Amino acid sequence: MPEAYIYDHVRTPRGRGKADGALHEVTALALATVPLKSLKERNNLPENSVDDVVLGVVDPVGEAGSDIARFAALNAGLGEKVPGVQISRFCASGLDAVNFAAAQIMSGQHELVIGGGAESMSRVGIGASGGAWPMDPSMAVPAYFMPQGISADLIATKYGFSRDDVDAYAVQSQQRAAKSWDEGRFNKSVVPVKDVNGLTILAKDEHMRPTTTMQSLAQLQPSFAAMAAMAGFDAVAIQSHPEVEKVNYVHHAGNSSGIVDGAGAVLLGSKEAGAKHGLKPRAKIRAFANIGSEPAMMLTGPVDVTEKLFERSGMKKSDIDLFELNEAFASVVLRYIQAFDIDNAKINVNGGAIALGHPLGATGAMILGTVLDELERTNKETALVTLCIGGGMGTATIIERV
């Protein structure tokens, strides 16, 4: 079986996902184009050299609809022979796009493929693509549908994470992210978003709040308690896990992932393709896996998929130098750390989505890149990247430097 190598990766800065965010004026197409164009330029890819572009977009409607991957590829000047496909596995779409790209190469059918993702949350809006899951009683009821924040609070309740625990984690995320920017750890892979004149619109992540403290977070009210009580989700949470007397609402905007705009992409290829285009492989895809997990708790999929991945790959915790788990909510990470007894110094070492934001479809590709840069910076070998997913799923990928 051919190996899939990672040759390069880039991401845009993450803009605050609101009308006053810097990237709000940038169309979804323009946003998705940025990392593709950058990969082409940085790696001197000839026209029509890429076999496919797989892009994760969670709400592919409106301007982000109708297979934006093809049009972003065209817009990026990759050449008219370069096709594109848009995929969604909710929050893991960006990582799945990388895995799908890798699979094309590992199956020997394609040589050079880009996997990535783009989400313009300020323009399209979370949930804009609708769907049966929350709406159709035949699914919402048996699947115990509840908004993810409530599932996150349920995790905190069941596994015993207090408000202080989740807030402390959030403060750490902010501090780590700020330090990484200060030390220039992201510089290599973040490409600015520019306007039609080449003027910079955004060069740095703008969701961060490096001055966050336990005291400042303590001011914030839990985000989901009122809605859960009014709209019945309280009862859904308890019926899904009747050992819980009441849900301890601990999550708020400060310890949950930020809503942001952003795009990222990873260039993958076979050994031969790299040689042909004079590219130096930086890592290879060692293994990846997907899994469905308990849908009510919803966000514990990373635990299940990691177990599956360890079993399938014959690897174990001690083989992994760094873990990168999307910080959808603080409790998701705390539960993962608890389940595998992971050293805090080995996970999300450059901060995560709590500080930097979570542009849904793009995040998976972005954090895979972040952890690869970190492996290189600290001269380590192996990293495991994983994300929790709506509806109760998990995606995980192990990469290894070469």
Place this chain on the structure above:
Amino acid sequence: MAYKNFKFDVDADGIALVTWDIPGRSMNVFDEVSTQEIGEIIKQTTSDAAIKGVVITSAKEAFCAGADLSMLEGMNRSYAQLFKEKGEEAANQMLFEQSRQMSLSFRAIETSGKPWVAAINGLALGGGFEITLACHYRVAAENPKTRLGLPEIKVGLFPGAGGTQRVPRLVSPQDAMQLLLKGEAVNLTRAKALNLIHAVVPAADLITAAKDWIKGGSKAVAPWDEKGFKLPGGPVFSKMGMQMFPAGNAIYRRETYDNYPAARAIMSCVYEGLQLPIDAALRVESRYFTKVLRSKEAAAMIRSLFLSMQELNKGARRPAGVPPTKVKKLAVIGAGFMGASVGYVSAQAGIDVVLVDRDQESADKGKGHAKTVVDGLIAKGRMKQEAADAILARISATADYNVISECDLVIEAVFEDRKVKADTYAKAQPLLKSGAIFASNTSTLPINSLAEEFKDQGKFIGIHFFSPVEKMMLVEIILGKNTGDVALATALDYVRAIGKTPIVVNDSRGFFANRCVMRYISEGNEMLLEGVPPAMIENTAKMAGMPVGPLSLQDEVALDLGLKITKATEADLGPNAIDQAQKKLIVEMVEKQGRFGRKNGKGFYDYPEKGKGQKSLWPGLADLQPKQLDPDTLSVEELKQRFLVVQAVEAARTVEDHVITDVREADVGSILGFGFAPFTGGALSYIDFMGTKNFVALCHAFEKKYGSRFTPPKLLEEMAAKGETFYGRFPPKKQAA
């Protein structure tokens, strides 16, 4: 053309007046003849060019009370027959086609091309309301008693003749869900405000107003058949819809624990139907209706909550030979909380009540209770001052036992203490007037043992009310071995007069209801001692369909009272008659921890002061558990089943013991008396619908794991071996309607 159930007159303007008037019935219902004749009337009026429009009204006080549910029994029989002969698919197809006849009829009204007006003269419920929704115009006669609504959900069904489609096309999704899922009827003011009806006119002008609408160039097209029709709540996949449906699904689960297929079907009908044009939407509604008709929940609920309850209310157990009795004056001895409440509900039903207690102050306190109740209702706008005054005027309070000689019925509600009761009987007995009946409201002491204090045991009976009396609809009537027919008839007539549902049981410790409830409560305690997390005990009980968790229920009853009963039972019957481990638990709670339940603010729960948050489980419970089990290793399904099985197997024992002699009473009694999962149809129907064999197998599995409280009685073993059901083996006597 002449019809049996309708008068049909065409006036000079060519307007047909269809007047519903089923001969020999006080109410119009959709029975077989009415359904068929409505179909013919639609055909006739549609094809006859001389007819310009149709007004449908009723000659009864009400417009129509809905469908005749016994009609469904016939449909079920032909379904079972066809299933046997031609298989499930053919049977389903038949049921689908048959059960949508009304829906198709109503749609034919809507698309007849001729204006139809519903002249709603009074109450219109269920199918009776649905037919009006298919008319192009709805005008109602002013009438404070008129209620419009779709109560099908209360018997496990849903409005399957267009109700789930037309209502949310007329009113907002939130209002539609209220009407459909709660089944609560609305008055005309509310109906008009909701846009469910077009106009309200003085009763005398009803038909004229209806005809005027036709003559005034009315349009015979439903709004949803017009181009550009917009749903009141916007499209399903719109911002509003995306707020409404996820919350609607969650609230559905909160209210039903997903135990009611009909309620889930309503949600699906609305969600799917609003994305479709009306004809396809009605077809989808019919598909779900067929599915719900096939559900055991619908069958069980119709049988217990409609048919059996109606039969019991009509006096199914009344001895035929006794002429009707009427309690004009009632004495209640013991004006405590229970006695005062019994007095209040009796006075409310027009009976003169005298509350008797050992001193005037105590008796007055009982009357004060009635005052508190009516004041509360007046404050909520649910009672008028005159009505309240009339009720209070019927209640007197005294310490003088001599008033007993004026009373037709005496109910004793003094302390649950043999001595106190014996003293009361000794004082009251000589004063009883001839023909008067004496009843005890005891809940814990066997009636036969109390009857011994009575000279004329034929007059002595148990009338056991449930607390809170104002709300609880069940009354358990307990026969002593010498209780006479007149006593029984008087008790039944009295219970009927106060608008409650009676069940008649033979004497036994705990009678019927409390015997089962005690099993429920102790199962909760067993789980606690096993190490099940307390919240999981409470939540799985509610998920099983019980209204209150077993720990919470004990707090409500009061733990010290529970302990007193346990000790009394032990004193009467010996140490093996009670569970010593559970006794130890309650002794610890009451005697060591001082936790008496809600009444002192601490029991299994901690109760904050009023307005300072909700009760929460006492964290100290963990220390009373010998060990703690990991909830992830426990089966929620099994915990739920244990709660229902332990009660059902006790109910089966009451049949074997002849405490229960009519299976309907166990079912209705279990639902009304202690809230046994209503969707099962009651404690015996739960067994019948599970299949006796399956139930016995489950009992044995639990017996092995948890002990002899699950051991099925011989009767059940025998029934399982023969493949019998309770309703098959003990068919209830059907009364002439």
